[in-house]
Amino acid sequence: SSGGTHRCFAELPDANGNGVAEPKKEASKPPPTNEASSGGNSTVALGSIAAGVILFAVTRFGGGSIGLAELAASTIPLDTALSNGRPTVVEFYADWCEVCREMAPSVYALEGKYGQDVNFVMLNIDNTKWTPEMTEYGVGGIPHFVFLDDSGAEKATVIGRIPSEVLDGNMAALAHHEALPFVRSAGATSALGGGGPPTSTAGPRTHGN
Numbered sequence: 001s002s003g004g005t006h007r008c009f010a011e012l013p014d015a016n017g018n019g020v021a022e023p024k025k026e027a028s029k030p031p032p033t034n035e036a037s038s039g040g041n042s043t044v045a046l047g048s049i050a051a052g053v054i055l056f057a058v059t060r061f062g063g064g065s066i067g068l069a070e071l072a073a074s075t076i077p078l079d080t081a082l083s084n085g086r087p088t089v090v091e092f093y094a095d096w097c098e099v100c101r102e103m104a105p106s107v108y109a110l111e112g113k114y115g116q117d118v119n120f121v122m123l124n125i126d127n128t129k130w131t132p133e134m135t136e137y138g139v140g141g142i143p144h145f146v147f148l149d150d151s152g153a154e155k156a157t158v159i160g161r162i163p164s165e166v167l168d169g170n171m172a173a174l175a176h177h178e179a180l181p182f183v184r185s186a187g188a189t190s191a192l193g194g195g196g197p198p199t200s201t202a203g204p205r206t207h208g209n
Contacts, residue, residue, distance in 0.1 A: 066108045068095055072122045074111060078133070081119035082152050087174035088119040089167075092134065092144040094126050097190040099161045100143045106164040110171055117175035125192065141189030147171075147180060156180045160189035 072093075081088040091107065093100040111120045123130040125142060133139075137146050137154070147156040147170050156170055166182045173180045 066105045068093060068097075068101060068104050068122075071104045071108050071111075072124070074108070075120045075122045078121050078123065081121045082148075084119065085150055086117065086119050087150050087177075088121060088148040088152070089171060089174070090121045090123060090133075090137075090146040090148065092123050092125050092130070092137070092139045092142050092146075094124060094142060094190070097142050099188060099190050103143060103161065103164075107167065110164065110167055113168075114171045114175050118171055140192065142192070143189070147174060149174070150177070156183045158182060158184075159186045162186070 078090070081090075091100075123133060125134060125139065137144070137157070141159060143160065145158040145167065146154060147158070149155050155174075158166055158170065162185050166185050169181045172178075
């Protein structure tokens with residue numbers, strides 16, 4: 001942003017020409033630098049707008065520093081997701097979860113890609129309101145993704161730090177009402193309780209229904 005432009009005008013003679021040493025001298029004009037400055041301000045303003053558009057595009061499509069707060073704010077409530085007739089991806093997370101933070105930009109990008117066809121829900125495990133859901137879906141480490149069909153039936157579970165291709169493949173299948181390619185996949189997780197480094201729970205992937 002830029003402050004107001006201060007223009008400096010030369011003092012003009014009075015209407016009777018009193019005190020004018022050189023009567024043929026042209027009236028003083030604003031210094032040419034003012035025009036350049038004005039043009040520069042316009043250029044800076046346009047540059048700022050362009051930078052803002054680029055920043056939005058980078059963060060919106062997964063290349064920026066999207067955080068968990070922004071990701072959670074873009075999702076919908078669980079009860080809405082389970083009643084609108086669309087398939088749903090539920091992510092159990094916590095603000096202190098290192099792996100959750102690392103995956104937030106890619107998850108946000110996938111939400112933008114499939115959000116018209118698939119519901120996205122985020123449940124913070126530090127909120128005891130979600131304890132029944134944690135028990136129902138067997139949440140023992142986070143991030144924990146549950147894939148539900150349009151009737152709310154569980155079709156797949158993906159846990160921990162896994163390639164975005166796994167999430168992408170399952171979301172694409174949900175969007176097209178097809179069998180999910182990754183029914184159970186696991187990677188490094190953040191253990192419940194918020195203490196210590198991520199725990200490796202890597203195991204073989206199961207393909208098919």
